[in-house]
Amino acid sequence: MLKVDHIYSGYGDLKIIKDVTFDVNKDETVLILGLNGAGKTTLLKSIAGFVKLFSGKIILDNNDITKLDSYKRAKLGITMIMEQAIFPDLTVKENMEIAHSKTRNSKFNDELNNILKTFPELKTFLKIKAQALSGGQRKMLSMAMALLSKPKLLILDEPSAGLSPLMVSRVVKYVSLLKENGITILIAEQNPSFIDVADKVMVLESGVIKLMGNASEIANNNEVRKTFFQVS
Numbered sequence: 001m002l003k004v005d006h007i008y009s010g011y012g013d014l015k016i017i018k019d020v021t022f023d024v025n026k027d028e029t030v031l032i033l034g035l036n037g038a039g040k041t042t043l044l045k046s047i048a049g050f051v052k053l054f055s056g057k058i059i060l061d062n063n064d065i066t067k068l069d070s071y072k073r074a075k076l077g078i079t080m081i082m083e084q085a086i087f088p089d090l091t092v093k094e095n096m097e098i099a100h101s102k103t104r105n106s107k108f109n110d111e112l113n114n115i116l117k118t119f120p121e122l123k124t125f126l127k128i129k130a131q132a133l134s135g136g137q138r139k140m141l142s143m144a145m146a147l148l149s150k151p152k153l154l155i156l157d158e159p160s161a162g163l164s165p166l167m168v169s170r171v172v173k174y175v176s177l178l179k180e181n182g183i184t185i186l187i188a189e190q191n192p193s194f195i196d197v198a199d200k201v202m203v204l205e206s207g208v209i210k211l212m213g214n215a216s217e218i219a220n221n222n223e224v225r226k227t228f229f230q231v232s
């Protein structure tokens, strides 16, 4: 579905992403694992169209989208979850209605019922303004909004950032629920818990892919164990 082909990108003259190549197939969950400053956000933003490429290509469903603006890529179904997309003065339900309005091909109430089966905790918050949600509840809302907007490719940038270990395990569960709902997902993380939900994992270091493999290969790699699981 998505082909990232030898891309270089960065800011001004500064090259951050160097010769990155990988594919994301339909229904796959692909994880980019990297420490702070590895270039994860820059890579995801390059795919979503917020950072321009110096060279290389990005292909979505056999169409070259390299030169398209971010909003055009969004129209083609690339959704990068940003918590800024939540309107703090609107209720949880109103925020979900806005996310759903981007698709228009189903009744909101039917979709809402499905979402509440996936994220039952949201029932309690439907009438509450989004500004009153905790960090973890905001994550849940942003995941629910992503599901409602029916993306072709969902991009998640460090969904565990700022969360307690307990909340991280719940966010891992949210991601697996999105996966069960047939969403193709690209996640960047430094928390190795997300390896469990990934079909394919890449390790990014200084803007370069150092390792690529399936979840068990990467989870058992000695360097990965030392760096991300702090196993000596």
Ligand SMILES: Nc1ncnc2c1ncn2[C@@H]1O[C@H](COP(=O)(O)OP(=O)(O)OP(=O)(O)O)[C@@H](O)[C@H]1O
Binding pocket: 011, 014, 016, 034, 035, 036, 037, 038, 039, 040, 041, 042, 043, 190
């Ligand atoms: N707008 C910018 N202008 C210049 N340099 C930037 C900009 N944004 C990020 N960088 C630099 O790009 C490099 C990679 O940053 P990036 O945010 O992509 O990494 P990351 O892996 O997402 O890190 P983190 O986990 O800390 O968010 C860093 O050296 C950073 O200083």
